[in-house]
Amino acid sequence: MTVSERPLPERLALSERLAQSRRQPLLVFAGQSNRPLAQAICDNLGIPLGRSKTEKFTNDNLIVHYEQSLREGDVFIVQSFSTPVSDAIMELLLMIDAAKSASAGRVTAVIPYFSYARSDKKDSPRISIAGRLVADILQEAGADRVLTMTLHAPQVHGFFKVPVDHLSADLVLSAHFKQCVPDADRGVVLAPDAGSIKRASQIARRLDSGLAMIDKERLSDTEVRPRALIGDVEGKTVFIVDDEISTAGSLVETVNIARSMGARDVYVAVTHGVYTGPAIERIAALDVTQVASTNTVYVSPEKVAASNGKLAVLDVAPLFANAIANIHTGESVSTLFE
Incomplete structure (x- = not known):
């Protein structure tokens, strides 16, 4: 069994580790953007989801109220920056501030x-580097x-002056491809652009499969056109990997190129399935076997x-649960991916 195939620790093991910890109590709360994931994380940890309430006034202002004591607690607040993004960010800021005011020992976003x-x-001229700005606001x-997963640009990690644990979904995506296609080692992992080639290469190594890439030409600040496919996909199962799908416009182009070059079957897996605008309609009409994203x-x-x-x-709740357990008990998070 390879390191990448080793199972994550069982729930009982996590519960025992947390029970043996002499640190402050572990408390996990959720904003409104992704409560199902937060609940799944708590289920894996063997602890209840923390009690909190968020309300919106008629003037669109938010108010957050914790319904239990946070004093000296090791508090983790789960909140994805998904639609409506501004509300999600504001709610997280309020939850962090309220937790600090309630004498929480440590607060992890x-x-x-x-x-x-x-x-x-x-x-481009006269714009804000919003990733850095949001990082500054969270710290303020x-x-x-901060605990996050698959940043679109890894250098955003450097915008923070507090510790950041950057998780990867590669283990989950690779395991999914192996489950879908028993002979995945005969397939080809296709990177939709040069920026994603490193990640595609890592997954190809896990699958022991081939590797290919779409070469794109930038026509303007907002328009990019596929130019060529580098590699061989003819008659093979193709695995397209990326960090996220938004409107699925780039995905349609990548799939069409793979099909035109003779790909037999096409599977897609990304970390973040945002699926905005016409994304669902495009995917429904797309010539692919499956499009997978994490939760x-x-x-x-x-x-x-x-x-x-x-x-x-x-x-990916087990990954987050193990990362939270390791942070709480003072163990290494990177060992989850070695």
């Missing part, structure tokens, strides 16, 4: 999907630590049903 990581540089609110962003049953049976949701 658990942000499974950090959407502003896409704004990591000043690529009182976040002592870092909540995907409603309605979207799954409207996808013509092509959407799948993969669970």
Whole structure:
């Protein structure tokens, strides 16, 4: 059994580790953006989800109220930056500030999907580097630590002056491909652009499969055109991997190129399934076997049903649960991926 195939610790083992810890009590709370993931994390940890309430006034102002003591607690707040993003960020800021005011011992912002990581540089005049700005605001609110997954631009990690644990969904995506295709080692992992080639290469090594890449040409600040496919996909099962799917426009182009080059079957797996605008309609009409994403962003049953049976949701709650347990007990988080 390879290291990547080793099972994550069982729930009982996590519960025992937490029970033996002499640190302050572990408390996990959830904002409104992704409560199902937060509940699944708590189920894996063997602890109840913390009690809190968020209300919105008629003037659109939010108020957050914790319904239990946080004094000296090791508090983790789960909140994805998904639609409505501004409300999600504001709610998280209020929850962090309220936790610090309630004498929490430490507050960790658990942000499974950090959407502003896409704004990591000043690529046109007179714009804000929003990823850095949001990082500054989170720290100013009182976040002592950040736990996130698959940042669109890894350098966003450096925007924070507090510790950041950056998880990867590669283990989950690789295991899913192996489950879907028993002979995955005969397939090809396809990177949709040069920026994702490193990640695609890592998954290809886990699958012991081939590797290919789409070469793209930038026409303007907002328009990119596929130019060529580097590698051989003819007659093979193709695994397309990326960090997220938003409107699925780039995905359609990548799939069409793979099909035109003779790909036999096409599977897609990404960390964040945002699925905005026409994404679901495009996926439903797309010539792919399956499009999978993790539950870092909540995907409603309605979207799954409207996808013509092509959407799948993969669970990363065990990864977050183990990371939270390691942070709480003072153990290494990186060992989860060695």
